[in-house]
Amino acid sequence: MNSFSVNNYSAFNTPYSYYNGSYSAPYWQGQQVYYTEPENNGADNAAKTVGLAAMLQALAIGIQKGSQWFAKKLEAGKEFTSSDNVHKIADSMIKRNKLNVTVDYITPQNRARYASNPALYNELEDVAKGQNAFYADQYKLAVAPKSKPSLILHELGHATNTKNPILKLLQKSRRYAVYAPMALLLASKVIGKPQDRDKNFIERNAGVLGFAAFLPTIIEEGAASLKGINAVKHVPKNLLNGALNTNILKRNYLCALATYILAGVGLGIASKQTIIENS
Numbered sequence: 001m002n003s004f005s006v007n008n009y010s011a012f013n014t015p016y017s018y019y020n021g022s023y024s025a026p027y028w029q030g031q032q033v034y035y036t037e038p039e040n041n042g043a044d045n046a047a048k049t050v051g052l053a054a055m056l057q058a059l060a061i062g063i064q065k066g067s068q069w070f071a072k073k074l075e076a077g078k079e080f081t082s083s084d085n086v087h088k089i090a091d092s093m094i095k096r097n098k099l100n101v102t103v104d105y106i107t108p109q110n111r112a113r114y115a116s117n118p119a120l121y122n123e124l125e126d127v128a129k130g131q132n133a134f135y136a137d138q139y140k141l142a143v144a145p146k147s148k149p150s151l152i153l154h155e156l157g158h159a160t161n162t163k164n165p166i167l168k169l170l171q172k173s174r175r176y177a178v179y180a181p182m183a184l185l186l187a188s189k190v191i192g193k194p195q196d197r198d199k200n201f202i203e204r205n206a207g208v209l210g211f212a213a214f215l216p217t218i219i220e221e222g223a224a225s226l227k228g229i230n231a232v233k234h235v236p237k238n239l240l241n242g243a244l245n246t247n248i249l250k251r252n253y254l255c256a257l258a259t260y261i262l263a264g265v266g267l268g269i270a271s272k273q274t275i276i277e278n279s
């Protein structure tokens with residue numbers, strides 16, 4: 001038996017960091033899959049539990065690999081149209097939704113203008129490299145890499161989501177989702193064992209419950225992407241020049257959503273692992 005501690009959670013070594021600070025909506029690169037190290041619970045441990053723990057561990061690693069695959073796919077994804085067109089679509093999105101948001105396309109050079117805010121400046125490093133984009137509600141700031149401007153439409157989708165009380169609530173829930181394994185464990189201890197069986201409801205359903213904790217985030221992410229995709233058709237065709245392929249945008253955003261879904265599955269696995277280790 002080991003007592004639970006947050007240190008039990010190790011992030012897989014992804015090239016992307018999960019920003020769990022005050023930005024409400026880090027983008028695709030933000031996903032980590034959480035997992036717990038299997039513990040050696042001693043010789044009394046049933047072989048069944050050890051087998052299950054090993055299986056969950058293997059599953060967590062597979063999930064992580066899958067997430068990285070989608071992230072790489074997104075990173076290598078083409079832009080669906082010229083940056084000029086993206087800027088126009090973004091501007092129209094701001095006007096149409098009456099957003100009070102500053103949009104910025106970050107390069108390694110222009111990032112310096114945020115040097116007075118070290119936390120923000122730090123966060124912009126990956127954006128400058130083309131590896132992240134985010135909407136920071138506290139600054140009413142949406143940023144995307146200058147090299148990958150189309151990500152801004154998704155971020156403006158997050159900004160638009162804040163105008164809807166329910167979607168805003170889903171957005172805020174993100175920061176608490178990572179505590180699901182700990183919360184489930186505590187709740188399970190409070191409930192205790194039922195008289196007629198050896199596992200309580202939480203112990204039996206920890207995986208699904210852990211995933212459910214991340215579902216609001218997945219939904220809000222999907223909603224942000226849909227808003228970004230829909231923004232394209234609200235701009236009159238004669239204002240846009242050259243090629244425009246919305247299917248590329250959809251594919252890119254789907255890869256992003258896949259990393260979130262897998263992160264949810266990872267959280268479910270971590271929840272199950274935490275319950276197993278502590279029972």
Ligand SMILES: [Zn+2]
Nearest residue numbers: 025026027221
């Ligand atoms: Zn997002």
